[in-house]
Amino acid sequence: MFETLSDRLTSVFSSLRGKGRLSEEDINATAREIRLALLEADVALPVVREFIGHIKERARGEEVSKALNPAQQVIKIVNEELIQILGGETREIRFAKNPPTVIMLAGLQGSGKTTLAGKLARWLAGERNTPLLVAADLQRPNAVTQLQVVGERAGTPVFAPEPGNGVGDPVAVAKASIEHAERNNHNVVIIDTAGRLGIDAEMMQQAADIRDAVTPDEILFVVDAMIGQDAVNTAQAFLDGVGYDAVALTKLDGDARGGAALSIRHITGRPIMFASTGEKLEDFDLFHPDRMAGRILD
């Protein structure tokens, strides 16, 4: 994860080793190198600009600490700024006062939405919840079956339209699932919605219709981190088309660069809530900005 960025930053820091106080020239050269590292990592330009602005300002202004040499001081500043750009605090789920808490997932096909639904269900069950998975992706013939397979692996029941009921109406399924959850003591409902391969007005409208029908407590935008800056464009389109409260980043295990992770919070103003790091259901956790920054600088 983020190996390319890690390596680049490590070499920037090592060039500072052995230096006494940093000159203006040192600061500018370091900022330039960090800028290049971020651009190579596919971080969005406005994010890079702000990040570098902060680094320079703080490197110039920071009290010279006796405990840290200049290289350590720059690492400390970069670490703190990385944490900020990744969202600062860990964002927890906001549970509804009156259950069930309704969590709706939105995102492109292939983003890892269905897998994430299962991971989230398993994780929630581990936190003493009683989740229900809802198959509101009725676009692809296989989507319902796929969610049922995931639900079985996660040990979570799946609410789906009865087989042979024709095409089915995802809004009706989503609405009915809430009543089903109330009757069967599920305190969290996770609704998997239909995605397409690209941005599509009909897909957005369907997600917006489900949103209006069930007023979710949390809408999570699920996005594949490996698509880099495209993630930022997709994130913006979903923000305009459906709106969401937080982001779930998937496939971080295959992302050597980190551009999506480092850009998405700043560009969308929405926190990253979950990180998915593999195909197995247990490869999943809340997103911790400080741990992620630590991994980048490890």
Ligand code: GDP
């Ligand atoms: P959906 O179309 O959005 O529902 O996406 P799926 O859940 O079907 O996932 C698409 C593919 O990505 C599947 O082959 C998953 O196994 C894989 N996948 C999902 N999440 C991750 C992840 O975090 N890491 C990796 N390496 N693969 C993932």
